[in-house]
Amino acid sequence: MRARPIQLRNLLKPISSPSLNRIHLQKPVPFSLSSSTQTSLNKPLIPKPFFKSDRYDGLVNRLCRDKKFKEAIDVLCQQKRLKEAIQILDLLDHSSIRPSAAIYSTLLQLCLQQRALEEGKRVHAHIKFSGFVPGVFILNRLLDMYSKCESLVDARKLFDEMTQRDLCSWNTMISGYVKIGELDEAHKLFEEMPEKDNFSWSTMISGYVRRDRPKDALELYRRMLRDENMKCNKFTVSSALAASAAVPCLQLGKEIHGYIMRTGLDSDAVVWSALSDMYGKCGSIEEARHIFDKMLGRDVVSWTTMIGRYFEMGRREEGLGLFSDMLRSEIRPNDFTLAGVLNACSNQAAEDLGKQVHGYMTRIGFDPFSFAASTVVHMYSKCGNIESAKRFFKGISQPDLVSWTSMISGYAQNGQPEEALRYFELLLKSGTKPDHITFVGVLSACTHAGLVDKGLEYFRSIEEHGLTHTADHYACLVDLLGRSGRFEEAEEIIDKMPMKPDKFLWASLLGGCRIHGNLRLAKRAAEALLEIEPENAATYVTLANIYATAGMWDEVEKIRKTMDERGVVKNPGSSWIEVKRQVHVFLVRDKSHPRSKEIHDFLDKLSMRMKEEGYVPDTNYVLHDVEEEQKEQNLSYHSEKLAVAFGIIATPPGTPIKVFKNLRTCGDCHTAIKFISKIVEREIIMRDSNRFHRFKNGTCSCGDFW
């Protein structure tokens, strides 16, 4: 930056004119020049940003001397040297040359490009005082400059002052409002404007889409169709597709698809990607893929979108397949792509694969300041490898909030709540501002550690950090109190909290009631929960388990009947384990695995050893009315046990085993795996839908506090 004044000096030096001295005074040279020779003056302190700009300086000097100010400004603007270009206006003032629309237009265009509001205002002021009467073209440029700089108040002032406005003025004004999200103001103008073109319509439509008002967008699109003067172009069609994708409305999307084919608008890459995305968002992933395959000019974003779509639907194999296709194509994945793949690894707990992606990122040299770094932290911590997460985290020079939060909640879930809280303190020291999700991690750490009072303190401190309590925070608080049996306080909070308790809160409370056998409150929580989501089988099952533990079998039976009547289907529990980069999935009583016989034989043997060690099956966890002796058998074939057993026989002795379950683990399995970890002398890590359990030598990191 320090090179600038020198350039200016060089540029102006050969000209002798009274106005030049003025500029010299305005721009003092920031270091001593007394001993410098002419040659050293010509050498810039830092490399000049533009090729051969020395020659251009000479050129500009000559142009100014010849009073060819317009040309001088053009040269400077081409080099994006806005500040110097504006200085030329001063030279102009002191000459007999009158400013022209062309000069202002060039300058404004550069201001607009660089979002330079201050400079733009200077040009505007110059126009006002130079006596130049701007035409609608220049005024539109000014409008555009203000609206691109998001200075809508200035834009509107100008707009209202304009004696004549053309279509472009209206459109510029509208798109300015749309850009800053003032859709209602934009819409007001939209209704007022004398005539609308494709731009007006598509700006409004896509504005509504982007601000999450897809219904308004569609309504507008329908209105546009009724307007006989309007013929859709690729812009309106694209925004209409985005609208039907956002609603989502497959039927309308298909209509637009048909329209596109009929009118030959299908030659545009953007239209194609909007089309593919519309099908993807409307759930027709096959159709989306079909269009993707036929699409010309697929870019990183289209690849990333398509890959992410598969992951969204849980179709991991296809997503990864497409990712490897991408690696073989000429398009390179970027941070978004990698983040998407890593995120899929996190959710599926595919650590080996995640490691590979991490390795790939290291090889191509990813930007350590990018959000992609945070997804690596998240991946390791979600895969239960908090050590790797920490190692990677420590290698980031300036971790972002997401990385911090991933570490905090990672520790909280992995049975090291003290470490989580330590990281929170470190975060505060680092000067990063926590957000509401960080506090969810902190509060859940307190919950896992049983630090009720400390949790209450953190809860109170949330507002001191300039944040407001969210429903999530209240859910954490109730979880905290409920798990340690402080139900009175929990209920008081529920009755007093400023928003309606959500399903997470009631589910937490129900969990607390299960631990402490609080039947009355369990009933209240379950009722509230069933009102919110009557189809969730987990609620029925938990409530039934609470009654079963209390020996109230009539109630259990009643719940079972209600479930049948309402047609509630239990979400099938499944567990999986990654062995040699292959994922093996197990369901209850699953016999489909190729090594099923071995697994079951092994479990039988294990079962005997466990009983010798003092394990007693807890049949309360069996909801359905099977015969007593059969219950025990059902238990031993729960998916998590199958996956653990397979892990043991498929890996060398001593290898830690990592199993993942889509639901919460059942209490009996939890006890059983504690025994297994001791018998086979393995560390067993299980991630259920709630947290991690690390079993080692007969105990679990959750301290049975789940």
Next chain:
DNA sequence: ATCCGCAAAA
């Protein structure tokens, strides 16, 4: 001018 992509918890 228009389209599409990431992230922390429960």
